[in-house]
Amino acid sequence: MDSDRRRDSRSWDWDSPQCRAQLDEIFFRQHDYIQAGSPEHKEFWAFFDRFQRFKTKKDMSGSGGARRKEDKEEGKDRGKTGKVDLGLPKEYDARYRINVSVCTRDIEERLGKSEHRSRQRSSGPGTQEISDCRLALLHFLDFSQRQSFGKLAKLRQEQKNLPIFQYRDRIVELVRSHPVVVVAGDTGCGKSTQVPQYLLSAGFNHIACTQPRRIACISLAKRVSFESLNQYGSKVGYQIRFETTRTPATKLLFLTEGLLLRQIQQDGTLSQYQVVIVDEVHERHLHCDFLLGVLRSLVAERPDLRLILMSATINIKLFSDYFSSAPVLQVPGRLFPIQVIYQPIPPEEQPSRSEKLDPRPYLRILQGIDQRYPPEERGDLLLFLSGVAEISTIQEACQIYATHTRRWIVLPLHSTLSSGPVFDIAPPGVRKCIISTNIAETSVTIDGVRFVVDSGKVKEMSFDPKAKMQRLQEFWISRASSEQRKGRAGRTGPGVCYRLYAESDYDAFAPYPVPEIHRVALDSLILQMKSMCLGDPLSFVFIDPPPAASIQTAVTYLKEQGALDNAGELTSIGRLLAQLPVDVVIGKMLVLGSLFNLVEPVLTVSAALSVQSPFLRSSQHNPDCATARQPLHSNQGDPFTLLSTFNAWVEVKGERGGGSRKWCRRRGLEEQRLYEMVNLRRQFKDLLRSHGLLESEHSAPSDGDRGQRRERLTERRKLHQLKRDHEQQEGSRRKVLRLAEGQDEELSSGSDTEEKGRGKKDKEGSEQNMDIQDVKFKLRHNVSKLQEAVSVSQDLSSRQQALLKLLLCRGLYPQLALPDEHNSTRKDSEQVFHTKNKQGVVIHPTSVFASDPEVLHVPEDDSREMGPDRQDSSRHQLLAFVTLLETNKPYLSNCVRVPALQALLLVANSVDSNADCTRLVVDGWLELELREPEEALKVLSTALTLRAEWERLLLAQLGQSTVGGPAGQGVSRRVMEKLSDGLVRFVLYTEVSYSLRRLTAFQTQNLYIGPQSESELSHSKAPDLNPLFPGAEVKPHPIKGGLRVTSFFTYNCLADSKDLYSECLRTFWSCPNCDLYMPLTPLERMQHEASCRPAGEQQQLEEGGKAGSSSVSSLTRVYHCDVCNEDLTLTPTEILKHKRQHMYSTK
Amino acid sequence: MEQSTSETPQKTFTCQLCGLVSPYSYYGQKPPNTRAIVLLEECFVTKDPFTPDKEKFLVLGSTCSLCSLCVCVGSDCSLFYTKRFCMKCVNKHLDQFPHQVQAELAKKKQSSRAAIS
Ligand SMILES: [Zn+2]
Ligand SMILES: [Zn+2]
Secondary structure: OHHHHHHHOOOOOOOOHHHHHHHHHHHOOOOOOOOOOOHHHHHHHHHHHHHHHHHHHHHHOOHHHHHHHHHHHHHHHHHHOOOOOOOOOOOOOHHHHOOEEEOOHHHHHHHHHHHHOOOOOOOOOOHHHHHHHHHHHHHHHHHHHHHHHHHHHHHHHHHHHOHHHHHHHHHHHHHHHOOEEEEEEOOOOOHHHHHHHHHHHOOOOOEEEEEOOHHHHHHHHHHHHHHOOOOOHHHEEEEOOOOEOOOOOOOEEEEEHHHHHHHHHHOOOOOOOOEEEEOOHHHOOHHHHHHHHHHHHHHHHOOOOEEEEEEOOOOHHHHHHHOOOOOEEEEOOOOOOEEEEEOOOOHHHOOOOOOOOOOHHHHHHHHHHHHHOOOOOOOEEEEEOOOHHHHHHHHHHHHHHHHHHOOEEEEEEOOOOOOHHHHOEOOOOOEEEEEEOOHHHHOOOOOOEEEEEEOOEEEEEEEEOOOOEEEEEEEEOOHHHHHHHHHHHHOOOOEEEEEOOOHHHHHHOOOOOOOHHHOOOOHHHHHHHHHOOOOOHHHOOOOOOOOHHHHHHHHHHHHHOOOEOOOOOEOHHHHHHHHOOOOHHHHHHHHHHHHOOOHHHHHHHHHHHHOOOOEOHHHOOOHHHHHHHHHHOOOOEHHHHHHHHHHHHHHHHHHHHHHHHHHHHHOOEOHHHHHHHHHHHHHHHHHHHHOOOOOOOOHHHHOOOHHHHHHHHHHHHHHHHHHHHHHHHHHHEEEEOOOOOOOOOOHHHOOEEEEOOOOOOOOHHHHHHOOHHHHHHHHHOOHHHHHHHHHHOOOOOHHHHHHHHHHHHHHHOOOEEEEOOOHHHOOHHHOOEEEOOOOOEEEOOOOHHHHOHHHHOOOHHHOEEOOOOOEEEOOOEEEEEEEEEEOOOEEEEEEEEEEHHHHHHHHOOOEEEOOOOOEEEEOOOEEEEEOOHHHHHHHHHHHHHHHHHHHHHHHHHHHHHHHOOOOOOOOOHHHHHHHHHHHHHHHHHOOOOEEEEEOOHHHHHOOEOOOOOHHHHHHHHOOOOOOOOOOOOOEEOOOOOOEEOOOOEEEOOEOOOOOOOOHHHOEEEEOOOOOOEEEEOHHHHHHHHHHOOOHHHHHHHHHHOOOOOOOHHHHOEEEEEOOOOEEEEEOHHHHHHHHHHHHHHHO | OHHHHHHOOOOEEEOOOOOOEEEOOEEEOOOOOOOOEEEOOOEEEEEOOOOOOOOOEEEEEEEOOOOOOEEEOOOOOEEEOOOEEEHHHHHHOHHHOOHHHHHHHHHHHHHHHHHHO
16 A cells, blocks of 8 residues: 555655655644644654554455455345444444544645645645545544543542542541541551542532641642542642642642641631641641641631541541540551561671661571562562661662672662652562661552561650750650551562561550650740640640640740740740741741841851751762862851852852752762752741841842843743653653662662653653753742842851851850860860760761861960869850750751850850859859959950840840831841941950859859848848849849849859958949049949940930830939938939049048 | 633533543533544543643543443443444444454453453
């Protein structure tokens, strides 16, 4: 047939691109269903070739004869039966099987007319070619329809096969008739994807479904939207920290537990939802437990609200009972039989506490599988270990075995890895060996697992309130976890579970895991509870209440942080912190940063400290990485290193775009973390703006002219297209792993790509190289604007750096550590530090101070030995740190170094002094001894003045923000700059020699003189004891004794103190600002200094003081002079002057 | 047309033989955005969910030309041969179908029987 046609139109060649292009003109024009150049168009021509070949083959096999014979039969049969005539054509043609037709007569006619005259010369398609092409197109359309319908039918079949399908009506019915319903079923029963769909199709609207993990929100939204054939389109969406696909039309929203809590914070009755589904309640995350508590009272308030708890079949009664015996619908799992083999690790292979795991028990299992099961019998292995370090130990050993046998592909799985490769398929005869943390227990489901190896161990974070320290410890798992792990082997067929412990161990396991609320610090929870006005946290009805001591610790901590006042109520900063979805310390930094001109670097640092470190530990010992990283390091501290790393990365983003991936790899950086930082940074900025702490961006002028805007628009359109292409490709791609997989560093790029169906392997490479993260980044951020913002923090002057450090330190306080006094004589690796509550902690090896500890030592040329345990210097330093986490040792991470005396005086909650202020005790654990009383007084009084001003401005700023007015107006720029100048000067140029040490236990016991008797106090009742700070009363401290000068400073309360007014303390002193010259006690002098300002400053105060509480008029007070027997309204200075008059006159 | 369909999303197609349920967005012979393409029967059509970004259509089913049963296009439920026939009607009038169709159906029956036993 083909050859016939060639004879007819000699110049027609089906293989020629020109000929095909001419047919494209007819069938695949710009507005046609299939357009030339589109992927379907390519697919069509590939189909065409196959179709032609098939036809030729059929023609040659002589099916024509058969057709004739059958026609005869047909005719005969029809004659016999007297039934309805269907009117079917006599001659069979496959064409009749297709219910589609394509009309192109209009174009054909048009083409025909113009080409008719030149027909002889032209090589255009004849009617035969056109109809051949049309026929192929019809078959192609039919083929595509069949393919898609097949997928749909398969999908529906799968939904029907899910165990939960049978309970569809029952679930809807229960939800209609009960406010709270518990649906229990194990992973794989389909509850997470199906229950929301059942409710949607039953007519429920505005459904929220919470998930413990962000990634689950995205994948569930995608899956449900797909399963409902995008029928709901944008009506199924998700919302997570940085992303949302939510629109006003959204009917079903997947969101994180934390986010729903925030929404309750805004909208107490959650009126936007009709149904709330809380999924995975059995995981007992902190947020989830709290959410259940909040919802419990909400259900009573809103009888129309429907609440559905979904859980694995663990401890179901607990949930039902908590919601007054809510009905439980239990969906039986679909598990194949699993053989359990107990293989306890022999004593000689048990690892001791500090040692690495012995891989032998694990290797034996791999070997055993290889011996017992032929490689044709498919089935992968899933191995549960406690932590990342354990995974890499076992991975290493298994990899050697795998390389040797060529029957295994070893893949790690934990929360910081992209889980891509573990879902890919192994080539025939090869098994995947997935080594995972407990993440694969309930959250990540991998199909095709036949063998499970359970170490029986899990690492869990706990909080030690006594040491104020996080602890990552290894525990035996619970029986519930053990069963979950086992179940993973029986999802696709009968399986085997090897337990590396004895059956008696299993019996001794706890029945359920310890819920998070019993393990972790509750600061953020308590803060949130306070802001939601839930009353006393101790009386809140939790599903499983945390220990009272744990709540108490959190309340105390929040008080220390200044988020709660002494009565346990939110302070203005506390109210703001409760709105920020970050750690209290980070939130404090942000608020502090907004006051000064340091917003940009503070935003970056806060974001960086809120995500995991981008520095990969694996590349730490790679000398190339170390060299490349060097320029990013700052010996000021890890936050500064993170800051410069982020800035450099943004720079690279601007220059070379996708080149940043390589840049990161070379430096051993995990780029994902930087993307998280940039997103978080943006969120922080928006938060500060919405709370009026940051001016909104002046948009119009910086956006550039119209041309630039258009350019950006075109760019964005292109990026959107790239993103769409990528997403589509993701959907259709299925990877087959290579044997070498797992040995590569770059797991994600190591797979061969196999297209389902028609092959289009070429060009694949370039598309795969497209950096989708970069595309998303550019869609989300305006790079040039980001660069502008970043350049502000690029080359910080030493003054800015000092101020930034101070802000970080104030944010992180009381998380401070003191270097051990003998560190300078120790090896780098043996440097020891102490916190108030934990002695002997070390710096995490990833910190800059681990490789450069000398910068923390007191320089010798500056120090003076004052005895065996006293070293005076003006260069003592402390470390402010973000986390104290104990793994095998207690580690400090993310540290910044600060000058000790200055930092403590400016941020500490408790500073106590002796009579001449040469001995200071901070927070009851650090003792500073200054040599010169003169200097001591000066430093202390400067610090008090600065702090008062700082506090005043901060409150003004926060007060302003609650009103909602634009920021910056509460605090004038000039006043703010003056303060920052003062702070910087104090931090950088205070040259006072002092000693610094921890108090011994004995010293702390006998620290204070204690409350004094009335007679002793008679002096202090003298009315001339003016408050140093307007509004604050100087009163005797009820516990420590001495005088409470400010909320944080108590004068003369230390046990060795001399009497407050002993005359010998009076020394003659002349004030530099006024003409005062008289003998004064240290306290009197400080009081005078606080109120007597230089002439110029006094004026400023008068101008700027109107907004604040400290106007000049408030400095005056009523003073009763005993000599004149008169009430006088005077400022403190005037009082002193007045007294002086009497003093001289009496003499 | 599209306007009205998007406002009434609850139109569902149900195959009366296999029970397949799916929402549909168009019923007729000329689905939107198909240009030169025409359907040879009145069909229940939805947007192809397997090509989410493209405006491709997917025929779910139609009514049997003999008994008016609503059937999906799956080969277990119906057959198109110039017209739509539900499987019940096909079996009833099997003799009127060409040999090729008969052979094909016989073969399918055999293989499904083999799968069961
Ligand atoms: Zn059907
Ligand atoms: Zn019928």
